[in-house]
Amino acid sequence: MINKRIINISVLLILAAIFSLINCSGKNIDLPERLGNLSLSSVIKGDEASNIVHKMHGKTLGEIENVIAHYGDGEKNILYISVFKDAQDAKMDLMNMAMKMAKKTTVFTPLSFDNMGERVRFRTEGMGLIHYFYRDDNILIWWQVEPDKEKSTSKNLFDFDFSLLKGQYREK
Numbered sequence: 001m002i003n004k005r006i007i008n009i010s011v012l013l014i015l016a017a018i019f020s021l022i023n024c025s026g027k028n029i030d031l032p033e034r035l036g037n038l039s040l041s042s043v044i045k046g047d048e049a050s051n052i053v054h055k056m057h058g059k060t061l062g063e064i065e066n067v068i069a070h071y072g073d074g075e076k077n078i079l080y081i082s083v084f085k086d087a088q089d090a091k092m093d094l095m096n097m098a099m100k101m102a103k104k105t106t107v108f109t110p111l112s113f114d115n116m117g118e119r120v121r122f123r124t125e126g127m128g129l130i131h132y133f134y135r136d137d138n139i140l141i142w143w144q145v146e147p148d149k150e151k152s153t154s155k156n157l158f159d160f161d162f163s164l165l166k167g168q169y170r171e172k
Contacts, residue, residue, distance in 0.1 A: 035156045
C-alpha cells in the first residue's frame, strides 16, 4: 500500500516537473532571457506589437510579425523584432530605414556602421539612448539601450541566434 502510494506520488511529481519544464521552455526560449545584467521582463507579440510598431512609424509596414521585448526595469531597454516574409523584404526595409536616417533626422545622430560577418549593423543615438539595428536573414532587429548598459548588453545581443525566430510568429 505504501509502495503504491509512493509510486503514485513519484509519477505525479515527475509529470508535474515535465509539465513545468515544457511551460517554462516555451515561454521565451526564442528570445534572449538576459542581455548583460538585464533580464527579460515582458514580451508583446501579435497585433498589439504590430500596432505599436506601426504607430511608431506612422504607417502600416506590411506583412510583418512584430515582437517587442522589454529588459530590466522601466521602458527604456527594448528589443524590437520584425519577422518578414522573406530575407529580401527584410533587407529592403533595413536599407530604406538606413537611407532615411542617413539623410538626417532631428531625432537620431548620424549613422555609423560595422560588419557582422556578411551583415551590416547600424548604430545611432537618440532620445537619450543608443540604438542598434541590423538584419539576420528575414528578421530585422532593433535594440535601444541606455548608454551605461550598452557594452554589457551588446555582446549577448550580437551573439544571440535570431534564426530561431524564423517562422516562429508567422501563422500560415
